[in-house]
Amino acid sequence: MNENTLESVQQCLNQFDVTEEQLQQIQAGILGDMERALGRQAGSSPSVQMLPTYVRSTPRGTEQGDFLVLELGASGATLRVLWVTLTGISGPRKEPVSQEFTIPTEITLGTGQQLFDFAAGCLVQFLDQLQVGSQPIQLGFNFSFPCHQTGLNQSTLISWTKGFRCSGVEGQDVVQLLREAIQRQGAYNIEVVAVVNDTVGAMMSCDPSPQACEVGLVVDTGTNACYMEEVRHVAELKEDRGRICVNVQWGSFGDGGALEPVQTPFDLQLDQESLHPGTQRFEKMVGGLYLGELVRLVLIHLAGQGALFGGVTSPALLTHGSVHVQHVMEIEDPSHGRARAQAMLQELGLTPSAQDCAQVQRVCGAVSSRAARLCAAALTAVLARVRSNPERSPLGVSVATGGRLYKQHPRFSALLQQTVRLLAPDADVTFVPSEDGGGRGVAVVTAVASRLALQRRQLEETLAPFRLHSQQLKAVQAQMRESMVRGLRGESSSIRMLPTYVCAMPDGTERGDFLALDLGGTNFRVLWVKVGSRSEEGIKIINRVFSLPESVTQGTGQQLFDHIVDCIVDFQKENNLSGQTLPLSFTFSFPCKQLGLDQGILLNWTKGFKASDCEGQDVVSLLRAAIRRRQGVELNVVAIVNDTVGTMMSCGYEDPHCEVGLIVGTGTNACYMEELGNVCAVPGDRGRMCINMEWGAFGDDGLALQEFYTPFDLSVDQASINPGKQRCRAREGGARRAGREDSDRRGWARGTSGCGWVGRGADGEGRAEAVANLGCPSYSLSARARYEKLISGMYLGEIVRQVLLHLTHLRVLFGGQEFPSLQTKDIIKTKFLSEIESDLERWQVRAILEKLDLQADCEDALLVREVCQAVSRRAAQLCGAGVAAVVEKIRENRGLDRLSVTVGVDGTLYKLHPHFSEQVKDAVRELAPQCCVRFLLSEDGSGKGAALVSAVACRLAGAAGP
Ligand code: 0WK
Ligand code: BGC
Ligand code: BGC
Numbered sequence: 001m002n003e004n005t006l007e008s009v010q011q012c013l014n015q016f017d018v019t020e021e022q023l024q025q026i027q028a029g030i031l032g033d034m035e036r037a038l039g040r041q042a043g044s045s046p047s048v049q050m051l052p053t054y055v056r057s058t059p060r061g062t063e064q065g066d067f068l069v070l071e072l073g074a075s076g077a078t079l080r081v082l083w084v085t086l087t088g089i090s091g092p093r094k095e096p097v098s099q100e101f102t103i104p105t106e107i108t109l110g111t112g113q114q115l116f117d118f119a120a121g122c123l124v125q126f127l128d129q130l131q132v133g134s135q136p137i138q139l140g141f142n143f144s145f146p147c148h149q150t151g152l153n154q155s156t157l158i159s160w161t162k163g164f165r166c167s168g169v170e171g172q173d174v175v176q177l178l179r180e181a182i183q184r185q186g187a188y189n190i191e192v193v194a195v196v197n198d199t200v201g202a203m204m205s206c207d208p209s210p211q212a213c214e215v216g217l218v219v220d221t222g223t224n225a226c227y228m229e230e231v232r233h234v235a236e237l238k239e240d241r242g243r244i245c246v247n248v249q250w251g252s253f254g255d256g257g258a259l260e261p262v263q264t265p266f267d268l269q270l271d272q273e274s275l276h277p278g279t280q281r282f283e284k285m286v287g288g289l290y291l292g293e294l295v296r297l298v299l300i301h302l303a304g305q306g307a308l309f310g311g312v313t314s315p316a317l318l319t320h321g322s323v324h325v326q327h328v329m330e331i332e333d334p335s336h337g338r339a340r341a342q343a344m345l346q347e348l349g350l351t352p353s354a355q356d357c358a359q360v361q362r363v364c365g366a367v368s369s370r371a372a373r374l375c376a377a378a379l380t381a382v383l384a385r386v387r388s389n390p391e392r393s394p395l396g397v398s399v400a401t402g403g404r405l406y407k408q409h410p411r412f413s414a415l416l417q418q419t420v421r422l423l424a425p426d427a428d429v430t431f432v433p434s435e436d437g438g439g440r441g442v443a444v445v446t447a448v449a450s451r452l453a454l455q456r457r458q459l460e461e462t463l464a465p466f467r468l469h470s471q472q473l474k475a476v477q478a479q480m481r482e483s484m485v486r487g488l489r490g491e492s493s494s495i496r497m498l499p500t501y502v503c504a505m506p507d508g509t510e511r512g513d514f515l516a517l518d519l520g521g522t523n524f525r526v527l528w529v530k531v532g533s534r535s536e537e538g539i540k541i542i543n544r545v546f547s548l549p550e551s552v553t554q555g556t557g558q559q560l561f562d563h564i565v566d567c568i569v570d571f572q573k574e575n576n577l578s579g580q581t582l583p584l585s586f587t588f589s590f591p592c593k594q595l596g597l598d599q600g601i602l603l604n605w606t607k608g609f610k611a612s613d614c615e616g617q618d619v620v621s622l623l624r625a626a627i628r629r630r631q632g633v634e635l636n637v638v639a640i641v642n643d644t645v646g647t648m649m650s651c652g653y654e655d656p657h658c659e660v661g662l663i664v665g666t667g668t669n670a671c672y673m674e675e676l677g678n679v680c681a682v683p684g685d686r687g688r689m690c691i692n693m694e695w696g697a698f699g700d701d702g703l704a705l706q707e708f709y710t711p712f713d714l715s716v717d718q719a720s721i722n723p724g725k726q727r728c729r730a731r732e733g734g735a736r737r738a739g740r741e742d743s744d745r746r747g748w749a750r751g752t753s754g755c756g757w758v759g760r761g762a763d764g765e766g767r768a769e770a771v772a773n774l775g776c777p778s779y780s781l782s783a784r785a786r787y788e789k790l791i792s793g794m795y796l797g798e799i800v801r802q803v804l805l806h807l808t809h810l811r812v813l814f815g816g817q818e819f820p821s822l823q824t825k826d827i828i829k830t831k832f833l834s835e836i837e838s839d840l841e842r843w844q845v846r847a848i849l850e851k852l853d854l855q856a857d858c859e860d861a862l863l864v865r866e867v868c869q870a871v872s873r874r875a876a877q878l879c880g881a882g883v884a885a886v887v888e889k890i891r892e893n894r895g896l897d898r899l900s901v902t903v904g905v906d907g908t909l910y911k912l913h914p915h916f917s918e919q920v921k922d923a924v925r926e927l928a929p930q931c932c933v934r935f936l937l938s939e940d941g942s943g944k945g946a947a948l949v950s951a952v953a954c955r956l957a958g959a960a961g962p
Contacts, residue, residue: 005307009359012302015264016366020422022262023377027423029258030250030381038246040235047256049249052234053197053226054152055445056244056859058212059204063447064088068127068137068190069096069439070178072119073144074198075404076221076289077103077163079119081126084443096439099126105163112169116181124187137190140446142438143174144198144222146249152449155195161251161280162222162289194442194449197247199226201438202402204445213400213432214386216245216441219375219412220403221289221325223282224251227382230389231858232843239858240843250378251283259285262374266297273320282378286371288325288405294367296323299360308356314349322348328364329409337361337410365411372412376419383420383427396428402438452859455812459863462806465710466870470926472707473881477927479704480885484693490680494701494786495693499682500645500671501597502690502949503956505652505659508534510951515582515635516943517564520589520607520643521665522908524548524564526571527940528582529947539653539947541940544571554721557614561626569633581634583954585946588619589643589667591694597953600640606696606785607667607794608721638950642692643906644671646942649949651904655936658902660886661690661945662935664879664916665907667785668792669696672886675893695882696788705786708878712802716795719825722785787882791875793909797828803867804828813860821853828852830909833868838914875909876916880923887924887931899931904945906938 018026030048037050063086071080082098101122107114127137145164147155157170169177175195182190196204203216203226215227229246231239253259259267259281270293271277271284284290300317302308316322323344330340341360345352352360379399386397406413413431420429434441480495487497510531518525527543546567552560572578590609592600600619605611614622620640627635641649648661648671659673671692677685699705709717717723789795805822807813821827832852836845845861856864883903891899910917917935924933938945 008305008307009302009362012298012305012307013362013366015266016370018262018370018373023373023419023423026253026259026262026374026377027381027384030253030378031384033253033258034248034381034385038229038233038235045256047253047258049146049158049247049252050234051146051148051158051197051247051249052237053200053245053247054149055196055200055204055448056231056242056857057448058214058228059206059208059441059444061089061208063444064091065138065447065450067443067446068123068139069142069442069446070119070123070139071142071144071198071201071439071442073162073164073222074142074218074220074402074438077105077108079103079122080439081122082439082443083126083130083132084439086440086443086447096443097130098439099129101125108164108166110166112166112172112177113181115164115166115169116177117184119178120181120185123182123190124185127188132188134189137188138446138450139190139192140442140449141175141178141192141195142198142201142442143195144218144224146247146252147174147195147197149195152194152445152452153192159276159279161276161283162287163275165275191450191453193453194446196442196445197224197226198402198438199224199247200245200445201441202400202434203227203245203441204400205402205435205438205441206398206400206432211396211398211430213398215379215382215397215399216434216438217375217379217399217401217406218403218438219286219288219371219401219406219416221405222251222280222287223375223403223405224249225379225382227386229385237858238841238843239846240841241846242857248378248382251280251287253378254281255279262370266294266301269297270294282374286375286378288403291328291367291371291405292323292325293321295328295360295363296321298363298367299323302359302363308359309345309350309352312350316348317350325405328368329405331361331364332368332410334410337364368409368412369415371405372409372415373419376416377423379416380420380424380427383424383429387427396430398430398432400432400434400441402434407433455810458810458812459807459866462803462810462812463867463870465708466874468708468874468877473877473923473927476704476708476878476881477885477888480695480698480882481889483698483701483704484885484889487693488674488678488680488691492701494697494699494703495695496591496593496603496697497674497679498591498593498642498692498694499679500594500642500690500692501682502641502645502649502952503676503687504952505656505673506649506948506952507656507955508653510948510955512951512954513582514947514950515568515577515584516587516946517568517584518543518587518589518643518646518941518943518946519548519564520587520609520667521663521906521941524567525941525943526567527943527947528571528575528577529944531947531951534653539940539944541944542575543940543943544574546570552611553608554610555612557611557617557622558626558629560611560614561622562629564623565626565630565633565635568635569630579634581636583638583950584635585639585641585646585943585950586620586623586637587641587643587646587942587946589663589669589942591697592619592640592642592692594640594692597639597949598637603694604722606722606788607792610721639946639953641942641946641949642669642671643942644669644692645690645949646945647904647906647938648672648690648945649904649952650938650940650942650945651902651936653944653948655902655904655934657900657934658904658936659890660883660901660903661942662879662883662903662905662910663907663942664792664905664910664920666792666794667696668788668879668907668909669694670882670886672890674889678893693886696785696792698882699786705790708790708874709786712799712806713790715802716798717786717789719798720789720795787878791879793830793907796833796871796875796909797830798826799871800833800864800868801825801828803871804864807863807867813863814854814856817855819854831912833872834909834913836865836868837872869915872913872916873919876919877923880920881927883920883933884924884927884931887933888928891928891931897930900934901931902934902936904936904938906941911937 033046037046069082085094199216206213341357486493530540644661652658842858
């Protein structure tokens, strides 16, 4: 072979020579693309994809169990099935059983269904031989194509690569497609629990000791890598702590033109004639599927120049794909390569000379060397990312290697490693051959995924009782309606339906200055309310919030009311009202049996209040007594109002359609304008009266809500200040009605049929007896408030805590670590739910948990959010069912087809929770479709409403305010 020929061969092969500088540019190009892709910066179009794999830790070696692994696409048109037994840290290592199947071309280029049916068929064939019986089998799917994963078991194919182009798969979840194919086989109970890229399988198959691999490299028909990245750098995940394995998908590097400086005409021709022109440019210079083709194109070129085979080609040589990577690898074998070259060329119908064979070897060498060096440049870009993580140990990096080209090519791995040392001299890299082609790694990921799947099932089982469906809500609505009617009739009912003696809404003519107290919500407030003309001054409010220490709310009644009077006096002083006797309205947000506007017998405390000597007493008298005890103070208590009534009045001042008051705060309750004719406890049947439902106790009679009470709710109830000790000792309606006939407003209590009313100062039992004798179908002092404990802010946090404790016990949460703070009652405030359920990123949720000394990872944070969402959503739906029952009652009272009504609302849970109010509205829309319900948030709370109640009373009584 003459010099010219050799020269023209050399000239041709020089094109495959990539300089160190070019390699560094490629390394920098890939690193730049990696960072842009991680950042998901708008407008940037990086050519590597950086796909999160949801593998969040390198193998721990603790995984155990038998797993089925299906490998598709790692080694060209073959499919491999493996049975892998993981034996944990201590168990003896078991070699996987595997079988390889060749995929016919008509399948790799056919429909997706054909491909997945073929795969499922291979699984059955394999399992038939293995005789695994009918036990449930967990499968890990090693799918070596670019996929966008949203979890370990959800993966959408972005685009086919290598020799595959099945229709109807791109953009689909390949796990679902495989599940459907397995179902079509109907042979085995196989659960697909994880989908893994082959690079991840390679990385995870490495032994964690002495050092876990943090990079997975595959060079087979295709090429790619993955590595452990800091999760905070992966923009699409919005997390701040921990690591996640990222599938680089470097095969597409250069699809934007970055490789043009090193691409040869052979690369361009190969790409043009490939299955996916214009894509996977880097892979087409490195991957085994293409190296043989590149060699073939060079041989044709050199033959065309007369530099080889005497310028003769053959049909076989001119045939696409006739030279394989296997040929290349064998030809480069230092000892047998030359003979192999001859054999191959003869198989291609050529008559090669010895020089031809030597040149062919050089061509193979040039093509594969470039591939190894380019691959090294890409790998050093990945190593740079791994080593850029400050929190990472300074130790070297272990790279798991896989793929037939890397493993079997005589020089590829050595040249690659040599080039890595050249390009990253200070990177202490260890190359670790992956086991079983990554099959073990896929089984490890499957083990992790099945543990997570079990946790997900346990979470779903735990939260299932909180997920209410409309039938259940309709039942609650109907039961609430029934209890309302029974309550109005004075029959046994858990909903007391207490008359409030508020019979009219404000009409804007009210005037005057009023003092108002607002007790029973989060804050105790004293207010000075100036009611002016609606068109001019409107209503001006000066108020002050006063703290109510537990020693007062759970002390004696005298302490409580003396404290209240102290606050009033302070307020009067601050506002130069001392000595003025303004009408005072008392918003007292507890169940009171009102005997008049200014007389209300406290039936029982709720919401953590427990002041003694109050239940069964007239609260207004207790306040007046405290005023009397405070020398020199004159106060004219004219009305006691429930906060629902205050809220309705306050909103009614803005919107005359407002006829319902709703509170969802520390406690929950509602009131509404009922036809007087339906209120058995109050004489008269013309006009309307506002009824304080006290719906918090709904279900206390055990006739409703039973099915909703989870063990968590029972624990909260048991630990609450008023656990459900007793059930209503109902009296027949008859007796009650008897009492009513002969009573005057005050007489009601004095009815003959046992409606005696106990003087003040009676002891507990007597008091219970007294209340029972009060003729109201209510409960003894410590009613259970079942409905309230499923809905209101005082309890939601505790329900969440109970559920979190349970999930921790199940090791679903916090890795089973039992944090002392989670044992602490009331440590989870309902505002915590509101924060966690607002649109916070995972890391922000994690930060909130840390404030509670709960060390959580971002997965935990997501689970905690799901628990909060389930608990608050149930509360909102149950509350919505209650509102639907009320507005439907009003609609039917008025015999209307459609009702438009406004509900005045207040309460921190309704106002501050990000989704609660909308969920209540959704439930009302669904359960009361014939009602058009507007929810009007109360400004200034119910203190204003209470003042309006006095103002209306004064207006009705024809007495102007002082
Ligand atoms: C503000 C009202 C007050 C009511 C409270 C309920 O002015 O009367 O008791 O809302 O909401 P909470 O403060 O319990 O969340
Ligand atoms: C695929 C990668 C895969 C690589 C090695 C490429 O064609 O896009 O997902 O990891 O081949 O098999
Ligand atoms: C009380 C009601 C009050 C509601 C909202 C409940 O615990 O029994 O009277 O309206 O809380 O504050």
